[in-house]
Amino acid sequence: MPFWHTAGMGRVLALGIGIGMAGAVSGAVSGAERAPAPRLLTASQAAEHLDQAVLTEVHTRSGIMKNLQYLSDVIGPRLTGSRNLEQANHWAAQRMRSYGLENVRLEPWELPIGWERISAHARLVEPNNGRTLLLAAAGWSPGTNGTVTGPIVVLKARTTAELAQYKGKLKGVIVLRGEPTTIAPVTDLTYGPPRSSASASASTPKTGNAPAKLPQPSLTELRAFRRELSDFLKAEGALALFIDAAKPHGLLITTGSWRTGDRGTPQEPMPTLYVAHEHYRLLYRLATAPEGTPPRVELTVVNRFQPGPITVYNTVGEIRGSEKPDEYVVLGAHLDSWDLASGTTDNGTGSCVVLEVARALAQLTRAGFRPKRTIRFVLFSGEEQGLHGSKQYVKRHQDEMPRTSAALVHDTGTGQVQGLNLQGRAAVRAVLTPELRILSTIPGWKGLELTSMGGTDHLSFEAAGVPGFACKQDMDEYRLTHHTQSDTFDKAKEPNLIQGAQVLALTVLRIANLPELLPREKPQPAKKDPAKKEPAKKAG
Numbered sequence: 001m002p003f004w005h006t007a008g009m010g011r012v013l014a015l016g017i018g019i020g021m022a023g024a025v026s027g028a029v030s031g032a033e034r035a036p037a038p039r040l041l042t043a044s045q046a047a048e049h050l051d052q053a054v055l056t057e058v059h060t061r062s063g064i065m066k067n068l069q070y071l072s073d074v075i076g077p078r079l080t081g082s083r084n085l086e087q088a089n090h091w092a093a094q095r096m097r098s099y100g101l102e103n104v105r106l107e108p109w110e111l112p113i114g115w116e117r118i119s120a121h122a123r124l125v126e127p128n129n130g131r132t133l134l135l136a137a138a139g140w141s142p143g144t145n146g147t148v149t150g151p152i153v154v155l156k157a158r159t160t161a162e163l164a165q166y167k168g169k170l171k172g173v174i175v176l177r178g179e180p181t182t183i184a185p186v187t188d189l190t191y192g193p194p195r196s197s198a199s200a201s202a203s204t205p206k207t208g209n210a211p212a213k214l215p216q217p218s219l220t221e222l223r224a225f226r227r228e229l230s231d232f233l234k235a236e237g238a239l240a241l242f243i244d245a246a247k248p249h250g251l252l253i254t255t256g257s258w259r260t261g262d263r264g265t266p267q268e269p270m271p272t273l274y275v276a277h278e279h280y281r282l283l284y285r286l287a288t289a290p291e292g293t294p295p296r297v298e299l300t301v302v303n304r305f306q307p308g309p310i311t312v313y314n315t316v317g318e319i320r321g322s323e324k325p326d327e328y329v330v331l332g333a334h335l336d337s338w339d340l341a342s343g344t345t346d347n348g349t350g351s352c353v354v355l356e357v358a359r360a361l362a363q364l365t366r367a368g369f370r371p372k373r374t375i376r377f378v379l380f381s382g383e384e385q386g387l388h389g390s391k392q393y394v395k396r397h398q399d400e401m402p403r404t405s406a407a408l409v410h411d412t413g414t415g416q417v418q419g420l421n422l423q424g425r426a427a428v429r430a431v432l433t434p435e436l437r438i439l440s441t442i443p444g445w446k447g448l449e450l451t452s453m454g455g456t457d458h459l460s461f462e463a464a465g466v467p468g469f470a471c472k473q474d475m476d477e478y479r480l481t482h483h484t485q486s487d488t489f490d491k492a493k494e495p496n497l498i499q500g501a502q503v504l505a506l507t508v509l510r511i512a513n514l515p516e517l518l519p520r521e522k523p524q525p526a527k528k529d530p531a532k533k534e535p536a537k538k539a540g
Helices: 006-022 024-032 045-060 064-075 083-100 158-166 219-236 277-288 344-366 389-398 398-403 428-435 438-443 458-463 492-512
Strands: 103-124 134-138 147-155 174-177 202-207 212-213 240-244 272-275 296-321 326-332 373-380 404-411 415-422 447-449 468-473
Touching: 024 103, 045 492, 064 344, 064 492, 083 103, 083 344, 083 373, 083 458, 103 134, 147 240, 147 277, 158 219, 174 277, 174 404, 174 468, 202 326, 219 240, 240 277, 272 277, 272 344, 296 344, 296 389, 326 344, 326 492, 344 373, 344 492, 373 389, 373 492, 389 398, 389 458, 398 404, 404 458, 415 438, 415 458, 415 492, 428 447, 428 492, 438 492, 458 468, 468 492
Parallel strands: 147 174, 174 240, 240 272, 326 373, 326 404, 404 468, 415 447
Antiparallel strands: 103 296, 134 272, 147 296, 202 212, 296 373, 415 468
16 A cells, blocks of 8 residues: 555645646647546655655744744743643643644653752852852752852762772862863864763873773763762762863853662752853862962852652653554654753754644644554653653553654754764664655755764663664754753754754654564674684783
């Protein structure tokens, strides 16, 4: 059966009839010639005509910017567990219903404790030069329970063994978390937050002709040490932990989460703050100067915890499939954001692109062109604290995972979608490359890549065996807006978001109309021959 639904076949054939009749108008009027028989479209031609209808619908009737401005300026920041996020959930569900999506609902899950930022103030009291410090609390970290004052101490430990040297030396101090970060100049817009695997090896400076590589801790190991460090500092009586915001020109950053697992409290034990890069470097210079008095800082941090459990939601809607309604293609983004600004580029842009794809494909469905498989649109929550919403979605829909062809996620700001990161799935690329040739006509599209990307909700599906893909996007200004007080509506670029909606609308439609589910096999890493010994390493 052709990929379109039979209810829309007449409309597709009518396209062909119109083309066939176009050259016969003059003859029909004069009566001198007999009108030629209508030319019917092949399945391939019908698919191309439907592709063009999708592109035109998104280009001419886009609601992206109207939705994005409301989400950014009226609802505002959407921290997980906040009233603003719940308002955004209901608003998104209403938009889905207005577009004609089916089975629209809020799917609940719970977090153990809520958190609200109130205020953070700091100033240098030694040297007493009137300098105030720009900083922001990490999410789910406590306040200082009043104003505290203490000297700055630089802590360079990276392992449990290295922490031992600080035992008995941190009572009443404010800890700097190591040396300042090296950051790119503000003019380098290709530099951005890393999205690759945290366990990848990093190169050290070259020795001779080959770079020497040192093993890097895995993400699990990093998180475990981070927790151990907070517990150690609390036990030692430190006042607070300062971390370099690692952004240029006074931009702050925030991140953080409630604690998970079965030990301790769900909140972090130590007041933790991100300090503007320029001010962090100032404190580091003063604290490491060979002469002079160590710097002292006065600090007041107020945050508020909300006892849990707290119910939060994923917003879900769908276009039911015509032939295989119990097979799925998921298109998603995360609706939650951080709270220093309005959460426009992280990830209001992705959320409103998903809504736009839903609107455009629902419009075609009403015209009779219903996809073969169900396309499900999901706006996740809790992404910023560890992909919790998408993990909960996968858990809730566990029985559907074998019947889910793919999950695609838009989550790198306002830049054009240049490709998809296929997580090493060569078999998927072989299937999709001919299907997505039409994308080469869209400015900015570069193609499918086997590269892997971390840090967003597609990983929850990958962990369940479902092909999960994140959009490979132009970084644009994402390094500067990501988690900062600069993440506001004025940074959104409508042409780029329309382009992304066009790419994703065509992609999910083509995947939904494939004869079979996308292949799931992934290349296996090459096995080492146990009989083959590694060459001895030279000293020096």
